[in-house]
Each structure stands twice: as C-alpha cells, then as structure tokens.
Amino acid sequence: MWLAVLCGLVIYKLFKCFFYDDDTMDLEYSDTNALFSVADRLKKLYGGNVYVGLRIPDADTGSRQSIDIVLVTKGELVVVSVKNFSGLVSVSTGGNWVCESPGRHRAKHHPDPAVEARKQASVLESYLGQRGVALPEGYITCKVILPNPKLCMFSESSFPSEVITYEQWVQLKPASKSMLSSWMKSAFRAEKKEMQESVHQNLDFILSTAPIWDRLELKGNKYILGEFLEFKGKQEDVQALRNIRRSKVSRMAIQRTSMFGLAPSRLQVLFAERDYRSEGGSALEWKEVNVRSSTEVLFQPESSSKIRKIKLASIISLTLSA
Incomplete structure (x- = not known):
C-alpha cells in the first residue's frame, strides 16, 4: 500500500513539473512582499493602523x-513609499535616481521617490x-523606506531628508x-498635537473604506x-462563483483538503458579502461554494500590462476593493 502511495506521489510531482501551467511561476513577488514586510514592521513598532495599497482619487488629474x-x-x-531598489543608487543632476546593478547592461532611472x-x-x-x-498643519508627513539590504547609496548626503x-x-x-527617535522626529516634522477622539475615528474609518x-x-x-477581472474554468x-464580484463581495478565502500532499480535485471557496448597513464593525458572514481546483482567477498586477491566470489551488485569499 505504502509503495503505491509513494509511486503516486512521484507521478504527481513529475506531472506537476511538466504539465502544471500557472502564471504565478514567473511573477516577481519581491517588491510586493517588501511592501507588506515594511507594513507589518511599522505596525509592530508604532502601533496604530496601517493601510496598504491605497488608490486615492486625485481631483486635479481625474x-x-x-x-x-x-x-x-x-x-x-x-x-510611506517603499522602494525595493538594489545595486548602486545615485542621484543624477536632474534629481532622478539611477540604479546600477552587476550584470545589468543599462542603468535604470527612477523619478525622485521623495517628490x-x-x-x-x-x-x-x-x-x-x-x-x-x-x-492640523504638519500632521501628515511622508517617508521613503529602502528595505533592501543589497542597496548601496552613492553620496548618501545628496538624497532627500525623507x-x-x-x-x-x-x-x-x-x-x-511611543516616541520616535530623534532623526525620525525631525524627518516627520509633526508637532505633538492630540486630535479629538471622534476626528481620529473618522480618519481611520475613511482610510478603511478608501x-x-x-x-x-x-x-x-x-x-x-x-x-x-474574472474567473475562468x-x-x-x-x-457557482457568479456572486463573487466587487459590488457584492469584500473577501474570498480558499480552503483545501488533501492527503499526502496530493492536490485536491475540488476546493471550498468561502466569501463574505458586503454589509452596506454598517461601518464594517459587524462580523463577516461567510458563504461557501465548491468548485474544481483547476478554476482560474484572471488578475492584472498593478505594475504590469499582462493579465495573469492563477489557479485557485495557489490562492489563499482575495480581497476586493469596493
């Protein structure tokens, strides 16, 4: 029996290597993972609330x-702007940042992140x-964090104070x-002003619904x-997944059951419908559907023009903006 199980595992792994086509294999995760890593550390260091990946309407540009x-x-x-740059970084005469890495034939030029x-x-x-x-004046400030240890800055004094x-x-x-270090204090420029509790709550609510x-x-x-974008399969x-769209659902989660590392043929998809009657304080009520694990999500990364097809079996959760 165990010999049959082991043979099955070997066959499955070989099948996966040669025939399992998932666009996530060629995705570059480092920049986004650095973003969430910085967000987690900021939360641990300073408490408060941290919001990631906002898309704020700009009235001037539409x-x-x-x-x-x-x-x-x-x-x-x-x-906070997170730049996961690596290699040697310098500031050009025009203020742009120039990144040069070993093995790269041409340097990359980036607009000044502080601007x-x-x-x-x-x-x-x-x-x-x-x-x-x-x-209050001076309450909102900005910083540019460079979290990549493989970054070397040329003429560090030429970089902006942020x-x-x-x-x-x-x-x-x-x-x-509870107290920012002296160099952070001067960078943040914020005078210690206590906001009224109601204003602070409104601020968090606005950002949580932005x-x-x-x-x-x-x-x-x-x-x-x-x-x-949509589901394919x-x-x-x-x-069965027709109700999972941003106008109705805020979050989707995947549950899977498998034995000995074998991929299940079907998955449980849980989703939480939006509750427009409250301000998000009530507990989510999850609904469930079962679909094939080969079902795919069509997703377009923010920094790419290519639409990715990602199998549900690779996904833990999907959060949708309103």
Whole structure:
C-alpha cells in the first residue's frame, strides 16, 4: 500500500513539473512582499493602523494616486513609499535616481521617490478634507523606506531628508513605539498635537473604506496587488462563483483538503458579502461554494500590462476593493 502511495506521489510531482501551467511561476513577488514586510514592521513598532495599497482619487488629474502605505497613530499620519531598489543608487543632476546593478547592461532611472511621496501626501490630505477631516498643519508627513539590504547609496548626503536607508530601517527598535527617535522626529516634522477622539475615528474609518488595489494572497507568503477581472474554468464552476464580484463581495478565502500532499480535485471557496448597513464593525458572514481546483482567477498586477491566470489551488485569499 505504502509503495503505491509513494509511486503516486512521484507521478504527481513529475506531472506537476511538466504539465502544471500557472502564471504565478514567473511573477516577481519581491517588491510586493517588501511592501507588506515594511507594513507589518511599522505596525509592530508604532502601533496604530496601517493601510496598504491605497488608490486615492486625485481631483486635479481625474485619476487615482497609488499610495504604498499609510500609517495612522494618535501623533501623526505618515505616507510611506517603499522602494525595493538594489545595486548602486545615485542621484543624477536632474534629481532622478539611477540604479546600477552587476550584470545589468543599462542603468535604470527612477523619478525622485521623495517628490512622488510628497505628491501622494498632498493628494491624500485633499481627499481627507473632501471627506470631512481637516488635519492640523504638519500632521501628515511622508517617508521613503529602502528595505533592501543589497542597496548601496552613492553620496548618501545628496538624497532627500525623507529617505530612510536600510541601515536606519533595521536600527529601529520596538522601544521607540511611543516616541520616535530623534532623526525620525525631525524627518516627520509633526508637532505633538492630540486630535479629538471622534476626528481620529473618522480618519481611520475613511482610510478603511478608501479605494484600494485588489489583493491576492498566495501560498508561500506571496502577495500581488492589482485588479481582479474574472474567473475562468468549467461553466458550472464559473456559474457557482457568479456572486463573487466587487459590488457584492469584500473577501474570498480558499480552503483545501488533501492527503499526502496530493492536490485536491475540488476546493471550498468561502466569501463574505458586503454589509452596506454598517461601518464594517459587524462580523463577516461567510458563504461557501465548491468548485474544481483547476478554476482560474484572471488578475492584472498593478505594475504590469499582462493579465495573469492563477489557479485557485495557489490562492489563499482575495480581497476586493469596493
């Protein structure tokens, strides 16, 4: 019996290697994973609430401004841009950042992240004002965090003051939770002003209901931000999933059962319908459907023009923006 099981495992692994086609194999997860890693550490260091992958409407351009992270505490609101750059980085005469890496024939040029972060902070402050929250002067600030240990900065003094280098990032301690270190204080520029509790609650509610990128959580602690498009698969499976769309569902989760590492032929898909009657304080009520594990999600990452086809068997959860 055990010999048959082992032979089955070997056959399955070989089949998976040669015939299992999943576009997630060629995705670059490092940038998005760095984003969520920074968000988790900010939450541990400073408490408060952390919002990831916001898409804030910009009234001036009629488009949406992507914001990596917003940290909200009783003392400040910080717009955080995460740049997972590697190699040697310098600032050109025009202010752009130039990244050079071994083995790369051509250097990559990036717009000044600090300028971008300031623009994001301005758009966010305007959006909050439109929704009824006027922040005290200096309360909202911005930072650019460089979390990649493989980054080397040439002429570090030429970089904007908003930049947190990798060395500074790893030196932050949980003990600084209630008081930012001196270099962070000067960078944040925020005077210690206590907001009224009602205003602070409104701020958190607005950010928790603001537009975001759709979010896929995959096996192996991998994330993708972008836009969910539709399901692909057998007609009966797609029909069973028809209610999972952003106007009705906020979150989808996958449950699987398997023996000895074998992939199940069917999966349990749980989804939580939106409750427009409350402000999100009530517990989610989950509904369930069963579909084939070969059913796919069509998803377009935010930084790519290519539409990805990702099997449900690779997915842990899907969060949809309203």
